Amino acid sequence: MRHLLGALLLLTACLAGCAPATGAGTITVLASWTGAEGAAFEQVLAGFTAQTGVRVRYQGTRAVSQVLASDVQNGNPPDIAVVPNPGELVTYVRSHNLYPLDDVLGGAPADIYGPQWLQLQTAGQAHLYGIAVKVDLKSIVWFNPALHALTQPRTWDEFAAATSALPWCLGLSAPPVSGWPGTDWIEDVLLHQAGPDSYRQWAAGQLAWTSPVVRRAWQTWGALMARTVGDNPARVLLTNFADAATGMLNSPQSCGFDHDGSFMLARYPATGRALDFVAVPPAGPDVAPGTSEVSADLAGMFTDNPSSRALIRYLASPAGQEVWPRVSGGSAFSATRSVDLRVYEGNPTARKVAETLRSGGTLCFDASDLMPATMTNAFYRAALEFLADPGRLDTLLTQLDQIRLGVPPQEWLSVPCGR
The missing domain is CATH 3.40.190.10 (Periplasmic binding protein-like II)
Incomplete structure (x- = not known):
């Protein structure tokens, strides 16, 4: 009950306070998803725009690592980038290009993810710099x-x-x-x-x-x-x-x-x-x-402004996390504990994946991703x-x-x- 209350308070806070206090404006997001996956992620972002008024300019590319490295080197990073593994995320932590997210989520991160997924997303760093937009079960x-x-x-x-x-x-x-x-x-x-x-x-x-x-x-x-x-x-x-x-x-x-x-x-x-x-x-x-291997696509914040913070909160919330599995028929999975598993209704195999990710077994990040x-x-x-x-x-x-x-x-x- 305590965890459920915490999740409801977080969602209420996001619904009431995700929008920036001043002009909404536009933010940029870079990720690897194209085609049907890109279209599904754009629907996630459309939900954020509908909720906050902040427009999102999305760039999807299979060469996300190369594009991000070039943008950062040229001093023109996206506001938010979703990288395919924690190893890549930490390279930007070490080069001081990412902002910590500990105080961005609007609640205790452990209440959102649980201790195991919080530990995995922290990836051995002193602060939380990336939140899982989409996770996958391996093994x-x-x-x-x-x-x-x-x-x-x-x-x-x-x-x-x-x-x-x-x-x-x-x-x-x-x-x-x-x-x-x-x-x-x-x-x-x-x-x-x-x-x-x-x-x-x-x-x-x-x-x-x-x-x-x-x-x-x-x-x-x-x-x-x-x-x-x-x-x-x-x-x-x-x-x-x-x-x-x-x-x-x-x-x-x-x-x-x-x-x-x-x-x-x-x-x-x-x-x-x-x-x-x-x-x-x-x-x-x-x-x-x-015991299972897992992987995750992690969103990091390259610019610290109200709109970027609002998007990070939205992406971690049940409201943001439930869009992709709904629009895709259940092909996306979440590390957020309070996501309603009814989003997988009609796809028992997908629900079985989601339940396995929540089952309490020992989870290890894909070794080559680290x-x-x-x-x-x-x-x-x-x-x-x-x-x-x-x-x-x-x-x-x-x-x-x-x-x-x-x-x-x-x-x-x-x-x-x-x-």
């Missing part, structure tokens, strides 16, 4: 229940056995940053084998790539993918990750299982609403059921090279560790999992 495997039965496996052995009946839907092409579908797999395996603490150390550059637990994760992924890759690795290396998944929807199926995050609900064909998923299960004694850019890019390349030639694993891990040792210590982030 899940999609399947088509109309064509293939799959119950939730309790152990890794059950998981490997249950998914051995059909090839995996696997594509590592994802321009302009191909390779991340492979790194997502390796991160997931390491998290579920070695546990959250080893995972955090690895993501923070404190655990060698040549260590046994990291090597084992790569080997486990390679063994799981061996049948799918076969003697034609070029096929999976050149197949787009979204196109690969369509094999689940065909009868007969060309592949049965897709390891991708909840963002795929916006990318699967319309028949994808019939899909279901299971969670990646524990594979080691230090891993509790419900790593310095140099390390992340090398990780992407190594995943591609490993599938092309698994026999080079030791060489690849040695090269990755050399890069790790060359990154200045202050560039790493240490973000704990869990509460």
